[in-house]
Each structure stands twice: as C-alpha cells, then as structure tokens.
Amino acid sequence: MGDFNHPDICWRDNTAERKQSRKFLECVDDNFLLQVIEEPTRRGAMLDLILTNKEGLVGDIKLKGSLGCSDHEMVEFRILRAARRALSKLTTLDFSRADFGLFRDLLGRIPWDKALEGRGAQDSWLVFKGHLLQAQE
Template sequence: MRDTVLGAYYRPPYQDGEADEAFYRQLKVVSQSQAFVLMGDFNHPDIPWEGYTARHLQSRKFLQCTDDKFLTQVVEEPTRRGVLLDLVLTNKEGLVEDIKVGGSLGCSDHDKTEFRIVGSMCKTTSRTLDFRRANFDLFKKLLGEIPWDRALEGRGLKRAGQY
C-alpha cells in the first residue's frame, strides 16, 4: 500500500525570509514521503518556469529548495493575470495528471487549477474533527508566535490575535 501526502500552502506576497526558511524545513520532512503533492499560491511571480530562473533572492531560494528535494512543478499555464502563482509540486513523476487551469471559484481573482492524483487506493482514512473540543487559546498563542511582516500591517492586515 502506498500513502500519498497532500498539502496546501499559501505564501503571502511579502513574506520574510525567516518564514520561508521555516517552510523549507517543513518541506524537507514531508517531501521524503513516498508520494507527495503540495498545491497552493506560492507568490513568486518573477519565476519563468520554462527557464527555471528568478530575479529575486527569495524566488531563487525557493527554486533551490524544490530542486534540492527533487520536486517537480506541474502547472504550465498562468493562474492569475498572466502569471503562474498557483503551483502543484510533486516528488513522484506521473503522480499528478490531467492538469486544467481556467474558470473561477467564488470571487477569487486566480484561475481555478484542477488535477487528478493517480495511484492505487487500498485504504481510505476519513476523520471528522470536533471543533467543540479544540483548544482555541493554544491556537491563538501559536499563531501569535509566527513571525509577522510589518509591511502587511500597512495594508490593513492584522496579526493573529489582534481581531
């Protein structure tokens, strides 16, 4: 039986290098899974994926990280205003197929990205989370420990716990 790890990620446009490094450490661990797919908005608009280069240091570090972990980016079409921001990364060739970009989902200004994960499913695990038992005080405390980019406050965004 083969387990597939599926993740979703959002990188704010002005995320600092410290937060990126924390993400890279987590990525190192999960990318060692036998089958791994990570999708999300990575906000590296300066990466022309056909050339695998970048102008900005943070984008070059992102490319180096994906290369070091042997991850392949499989989306080929722009996902927002002519730029490829929404990516699907995988560590196994042939794991992701039928990638389609286009249309909208709700009021998002990004195009919808659809894909199929290929593999034999021998076991399905499903859990229903009981949010009444959640420790929201601990959750707020942990969110408060995440490094915060002060530039985002100027854009009207608030740090967790300031709502």
C-alpha cells in the same frame, strides 16, 4: 499545491529575478520536486503550483476559471493510481552494501579546484550535488 506568490519565476527556464524566488527554486531543486502547472493561474503569472516528487503522479491538470471574486484560476487535477503504486515500490539506498572506496575514488577523480573555480557557494553546491548524485548511480 498552493499559492506560492513568486510571480518572477520562469518555470520553463528555472530562473527568477528576486533573491527570495531564487531561494525557493533552490529549495524545490534540493528536494527533487517537480512543478507541473504549465499555464498562468493569476493575471499572466504562475502563482498556484503543484509540486510533486514523482513524475507522472499528477495528471489531467485543467484550469477551470475563477470562483466568485477570486482573481486566481481554479486548478483541477488527478492523482494517478499507477504512479501511486510505483511510490510504494520506491527503492532505498542500502548503505551496508555500498562500496565507499569506489565512491571516494570516483569523487577523488574530479578536479575540484577547476570545477568550483570562480563559483559562489550556491553554484558550488549544485556542482558538488551533481557529481555526488552521478557517483551514487
């Protein structure tokens, strides 16, 4: 939770105008984080964010007005117990049981030249990461 000061980010569309904000969005995405604030917290902008790695972990989010001379809204939220218990049961990948031949075969079926054609490094990474995660399942 905190003031991340990226007023140009549109969290609904996951887009941003400034390069620094786009890099922040990429970092959030690369680390599988969710931003759960849905209302502006300062002068129509969503600057104060709650990032979580588990959907349903944070709930009862309320903006409570500003405190003293602050121009930011106070954010009240709860960390939900049910999600906390679920976190303790997180599964981890067991690489000793992985079928790397199948994994290599699944990724080898993708026409990479076409899939990455005309894309920059960041877009290519997102395409590759999507295929990698899909093959992992």
